Amino acid sequence: MKPKRRMPLLPILAAAAAALTSLRAQTVRPNEAGLASVWKLHIAESNDHARVASACEEFRKASPSDPLAWVADGIGAWRWLKAGDTSTATTVFERMAAAPQTDPIGKTAAVMAKRWLTRLDREKVRFALKLMYRKNIEFPPSLEDLRMLPQQFQPPYTDRWGQKWSYRLVEFKHLKGIRGQKYELISASLGASSDLETALAVPYASRIPLKPSRVIGGGAVSEAIEFATTDGTNEKKVLNVGSEADGIRFPYRGASLLVLSDGDHWLVILSGK
Secondary structure, three states: OOOOOOOOHHHHHHHHHHHHHHHHHHOOOOOHHHHHHHHHHHHHOOOOHHHHHHHHHHHHHHOOOOOOHHHHHHHHHHHHHHOOOHHHHHHHHHHHHOOOOOOHHHHHHHHHHHHHHHHHHHHHHHHHHHHHHHHHOOOOOOHHHHHHOOHHHOOOOEOOOOOEOEEEEOOOOOOOOOOOOOEEEEOOOOHHHOOHHHHHOOOOOOOOOEEEEEEEOOOOOOOEEEEEEOOOOOOEEEEOOOEEEOOEEEEEEOOOEEEEEOOOOEEEEEOOO
C-alpha cells in the first residue's frame, strides 16, 4: 500500500494567511470620525499645506486598509502639490493609481490619481520642449523630435491612459507667419484641464456645488440620494453610490458622512451639514 502524499505545509499556511488578510481588509470598518477630523482641518487651513498633508498621511498610517484612506491620500497629495513638493505628491498619487478596482471609492481614487499624474507628466514634456527650444530657438514640429534628447531628459510620450499627447505648433494671435515659437499640448483625456498650474488654481471642491436634500427609496444602503445644487441654479441630481452625473461621482455613503468627487477633488459632506 502506497503512503499518502502529504501536501506541503508552507503553501497551505501562506494561502490561509492571505485569505485571512483579505477577509480582514473586507471587514475593516471605515474610520469616518478620523476622516471628518482631517476634512475639518483641510477646510479650516487654507495655507498650511504641510500640516494638512501630514494629517492625511497619519490617517493613512493609522488605517492602511481603510477605504477612506484614499480620500485622505487625495487631499494630502493635492496639498503637497500646493506646497510645491511634487516628489511627495507623485508618490502618493502613484499609490492611489494602484488602488483596488473592487469598489467605487478605489475606482474614483485611481481616476483622480491618473488625472494629476498626467498633468505632472505633461510638465516633463514641457521641460523637454524647453530644452529643444534652447538648442534650436524654436519648438519642434513633432514630439518625436524629443527622442533625440539624452535618455535622462526623455519625457512620457503618452498620458496615464496610454493615449498619445495632442501636440501642435500654433501662431501668435497678432503676429501671423511666425512659427515654432508657440505650441499647444494637451491630454486627450483631460482636454482643456490638462495644465497643472491652471488645475491647481481651482479652489478645492468648488466644482461640486451639491448638498444632500433627501433620500429616495427604501432603507437599503444602496438607496438613492437627491442632491440640490448650491450655486444658485436650483437643480436636482439623483445619485446612487457608484454612479456619476455631469462629471460628479458618488463613491461612498456612510453612517455619518458622504463622499463625492469631481475627478480632481473630494468633497466630504458631514452628517447635518
